[in-house]
Amino acid sequence: MIKIVFCLRRLPSLSLPAFHAYWYETHAPLVREVAPALRIRRYTQSHSFADPRIMPAVAARGCGVAPYDGVAELWWETIGDILAAGATPESRAAGRRLLADERNFIDLENSTLFFTQEHEIITRA
Numbered sequence: 001m002i003k004i005v006f007c008l009r010r011l012p013s014l015s016l017p018a019f020h021a022y023w024y025e026t027h028a029p030l031v032r033e034v035a036p037a038l039r040i041r042r043y044t045q046s047h048s049f050a051d052p053r054i055m056p057a058v059a060a061r062g063c064g065v066a067p068y069d070g071v072a073e074l075w076w077e078t079i080g081d082i083l084a085a086g087a088t089p090e091s092r093a094a095g096r097r098l099l100a101d102e103r104n105f106i107d108l109e110n111s112t113l114f115f116t117q118e119h120e121i122i123t124r125a
Contacts, residue, residue: 001041002079003116006072009107019069020047022105030101031074034094038085042075068111 010019023045031043047070058067076082085091102108 001118002076002082003118004072004074004113005116006074006113007068007111008070008072009110010069011105011107014105016048016069019105023047023070027098027101027105030098034097037088037091037094038098039076039081039091040074040085041077041081042073044073046071046073 008023010016014022024047028043028045031040034040035043048067076085086095
């Protein structure tokens with residue numbers, strides 16, 4: 001499987017709850033709608049939160065980068081599926097719709113996106 005990991009920062013005009021609400025209530029249904037055209041196999045949203053009881057784990061690592069507001073993950077079977085997802089007018093239109101909507105809530109300039117191949121280490125049922 002090939003995966004996009006999209007580390008998101010919200011637009012400065014949005015509160016964290018407003019960002020998470022828009023992402024989940026508005027953008028997620030759009031991703032669900034266009035997923036067949038883009039050959040997306042799986043899509044998850046990980047919404048950030050803070051709890052003082054678990055913040056020592058961050059502090060212990062000395063992380064110097066401000067935390068992201070969330071992480072989106074999208075899976076495809078192969079690179080060929082990703083390439084095919086941009087090969088038709090329908091899929092290109094779907095991609096444009098997603099990007100246009102992302103501009104409504106994501107600070108794209110201060111976010112990052114990269115492709116990965118997963119190496120599963122622990123799985124518990």
